[in-house]
Amino acid sequence: MFTGLVSDVGEVLSVEERGDVRRLRIACAYPAASIALGASIACSGPCLTAVAVGEAAGRTWFDIDAGWETLDRTTLGTWTANRKINLERSLKIGDELGGHLVSGHVDGLATVVGREDLGTTVRFTLEAPAPLARFIAEKGSVSLDGTSLTVNGVEGSRFTVLLIPHTLAVTTWGDVAVGDQLNLEVDQMARYAARLADTAASGQGGSTRA
Missing domain, CATH: 2.40.30.20 (Elongation Factor Tu (Ef-tu); domain 3)
Structure with missing residues (x-):
């Protein structure tokens, strides 16, 4: 669950076809140690799962896999390297609810x-x-x-x-x-x-x- 309050602007570093999914690597300003594998991160709307996390050239990156439903229903199918995207971490109990309840499920x-x-x-x-x-x-x-x-x-x-x-x-x-x-x-x-x-x-x- 999210609030729609963007906490970072990330950048798509790479896009790779992997069978029936598309893997994207996204750079961000979040500390790498704070992103757990399996964490949910809203990427310009869609709630996506971090499947790998690391650091390179002083920047944190995380990978997400997108299936055909996400690629078909969202703009994610058009994303290429260097694209800027809005990022938001998922809510934790006790966080301020400053926007409105957002599920990350694009309509x-x-x-x-x-x-x-x-x-x-x-x-x-x-x-x-x-x-x-x-x-x-x-x-x-x-x-x-x-x-x-x-x-x-x-x-x-x-x-x-x-x-x-x-x-x-x-x-x-x-x-x-x-x-x-x-x-x-x-x-x-x-x-x-x-x-x-x-x-x-x-x-x-x-x-x-x-």
């Missing part, structure tokens, strides 16, 4: 259709896949490339988010341009609320008694 891809630079802030307009648009609400939360953001406005399948200078500086958002695709995870509360509403409307709800 689909949102496309950037507008970028408006407003001095020190930037407003982005994004198009969500039609099946996911119903889960995005004004003033609600959304995770884009692993970043927890507040939705400013919604019109059909399009929605806007406003990035402040701090977020632009400590994430990959400063380089995001029109036409880019971002990993989208909708708010879990919205997903479950919609499911409950659908169930009630279809008459499938109700209670059971022992």
